[in-house]
Amino acid sequence: MRLVFAGTPDVALPSLDALIASRHEVVAVVTRPDAPAGRGRRLAPSPVAERAAAAGIEVLKPARPRDPEFLERLAAIAPDCCPVVAYGALVPRAALDIPRAGWVNLHFSLLPAWRGAAPVQHAVLAGDEVTGASTFLLEEGLDTGPVFGLVTETVRPTDTSGDLLDRLSRSGAGLLAATLDAIEDGTAAPTPQPADGVSLAPKLTVEDARLDWSQPAFAVDRRARACTPAPGPWTTFRGERLRLGPVRPLPDAPALAPGELAVDRAGARVGTATVPVQLDQVQPAGKRAMAAADWARGTRPEPGERLG
Structure with missing residues (x-):
């Protein structure tokens, strides 16, 4: 399939690398605009933008995913599917409707547990003994779409959220690639999330x-x-x-x-x-x-x- 990958931070890199190495074709990436970084606070591209540029992949940096120029370019690229890992912005309906297979999100929890921006932090904070990652079909709701697949991960007694997220980003990359393979093969069977067991994971503040x-x-x-x-x-x-x-x-x-x-x-x-x-x-x-x-x-x- 022709893919447009959406992601921004380091945690998205294992998935981007896995898809570049897969049987699919990553024709472009969507990432957040350049942001101030380092002591000098100079504008710098996101880790995903840097990795894509090094691989010769087109990089799109819309200020908002609903911008007409971005929507026009995405439609012109005509992706079959848009995998998403920690992109950092809400995807509007106009963009969701462009790829024929939709947008497939890799989320770092066992949905419907810990929907939101900080699932790994909340899993550690709550003392969860097991967590994982899920692939699901992106909808306009907050992490509410039907789930394609799951991988589990034990939360170790000394894990920081950084430790746990690093492991999940790697196991999740394999799950995302396998999910896209199944979609292309016609064997994917997304399952609606249960109404029970929903918990929310808003971003943790200072x-x-x-x-x-x-x-x-x-x-x-x-x-x-x-x-x-x-x-x-x-x-x-x-x-x-x-x-x-x-x-x-x-x-x-x-x-x-x-x-x-x-x-x-x-x-x-x-x-x-x-x-x-x-x-x-x-x-x-x-x-x-x-x-x-x-x-x-x-x-x-x-x-x-x-x-x-």
Whole structure:
């Protein structure tokens, strides 16, 4: 089939690579417009745009997928199908109707669980033991279309959302390629999503990533892992924001009050509503990330001094 691939960030690259290597023909990609990046905040193309350009594939960067110029170009390309992975914009009906086989979305959850922009983060935050990826026919609703196929993935006890998304992006790429093969062969059988088991996964904000030391250690651990690498877990110390990495519950450590900071040769620990947690890496405002123990020894916290 002739494909127009829609995607933007790094997580879409395994799927793009798999489709370029498949029996199908990727004739163009659709991606978000160039955006400021790096310290200089210069405009830079998306990872998908860069990969497509290197492969000699036409790159379309509409400000909005409903722009007439984009719709005209997409119709002229006449794709058979448009696979989608983390494109980052809503596809209007006028675009959905162009490819004969529709738009096939790879979504990183077991639908109908975790519909929305941040399914992997919410799976980690909720303490799910198993998640996965789904391919489904894109509709105007939020991740509501019939499902072609699923792959499952175990959520490991120390997984960050970045770790889990990396694995899902690779297993999901195989699922997406297999789904397109089945569509071309006429063997695809999309199944309507059940009405039960629906959960929503809105984008996590910076405020969502603030750690609450009055919660149990397992909840602090989940939130820190769910928000790594983005938007990045954080707290405050002496009135300034302190960005953190994942934490590790310490069931055998001496008790500390919620938010209380303790430093010794074993490292830096913080109290929660249950057991303390070990800090791994911290990044003070305006500084580079560093080992939490090094930061704590440098700041010399007073006895009983607290984070948050």
